[in-house]
Amino acid sequence: MQILNFTITENTQLTRDIWRVRLHNPQAERPKTGQFVNLQIDGHYLRRPISICDWEDGTYTLIYRVVGQGTTALAQLQPGQVINMLTGLGNGFTIMPAQRPLLIGGGVGVPPLYYLAKELVKAGQRPTMLLGFAREEDVLFQDEKEWDVKVVIGGYVTDGLPAHYDAIYACGPEPMLRGIDRTAKALAPGHMQLSFEARMACGFGACMACTCRTQQGYKRICKDGPILTREEIQWT
Numbered sequence: 152m153q154i155l156n157f158t159i160t161e162n163t164q165l166t167r168d169i170w171r172v173r174l175h176n177p178q179a180e181r182p183k184t185g186q187f188v189n190l191q192i193d194g195h196y197l198r199r200p201i202s203i204c205d206w207e208d209g210t211y212t213l214i215y216r217v218v219g220q221g222t223t224a225l226a227q228l229q230p231g232q233v234i235n236m237l238t239g240l241g242n243g244f245t246i247m248p249a250q251r252p253l254l255i256g257g258g259v260g261v262p263p264l265y266y267l268a269k270e271l272v273k274a275g276q277r278p279t280m281l282l283g284f285a286r287e288e289d290v291l292f293q294d295e296k297e298w299d300v301k302v303v304i305g306g307y308v309t310d311g312l313p314a315h316y317d318a319i320y321a322c323g324p325e326p327m328l329r330g331i332d333r334t335a336k337a338l339a340p341g342h343m344q345l346s347f348e349a350r351m352a353c354g355f356g357a358c359m360a361c362t363c364r365t366q367q368g369y370k371r372i373c374k375d376g377p378i379l380t381r382e383e384i385q386w387t
């Protein structure tokens with residue numbers, strides 16, 4: 152975990168309520184895919200957790216939805232302004248050995264899969280992305296060239312989940328994750344990782360605000376997660 156000041160290099164509106172911010176600090180360490188950061192926004196007591204969409208040479212790319220006062224304030228910030236960020240939070244995805252990995256994302260669960268797809272390609276894998284968005288105007292990353300992987304965009308990603316994939320990574324709302332778990336019955340044990348969202352306070356395991364029940368007892372989504380394997384999950 153690092154705590155550093157970052158300089159905003161870009162803050163751009165992508166859709167009606169989705170923005171992309173890029174932040175740079177040359178001392179920033181490379182994060183794991185699936186990890187998140189916690190931003191300190193001036194005038195707001197609680198930091199805002201945002202998953203990592205990309206990282207390159209000390210520059211983080213984060214994609215966020217403007218939903219409340221904190222993210223509204225974040226969207227006002229301009230290049231050159233400085234923001235404090237806790238980085239390296241959460242356990243992150245573990246790259247699974249696979250011939251045909253499938254990455255499934257819903258809504259703002261899509262951006263973290265961008266960084267994961269890049270890492271899988273670097274590891275010599277050829278992932279397929281299945282991305283779902285509630286509204287046509289919300290669609291992100293529709294240019295396949297941007298991904299260098301096969302991308303399928305649809306409304307409900309659990310509809311017709313293909314059976315011939317040997318590893319699944321997914322990130323999105325809980326009903327979607329639950330649907331994937333139910334639908335992908337043929338998948339071998341140890342080959343599914345799901346990224347969960349939770350209300351957070353500290354973001355690094357100290358306050359217990361984000362605990363959830365798992366097959367191995369209670370875990371903190373911010374520190375023991377946000378990625379849980381299928382074998383850990385206990386649906387309620």
Ligand code: FES
Nearest residue numbers: 352354358359373
């Ligand atoms: Fe504090 Fe998870 S947010 S323990």
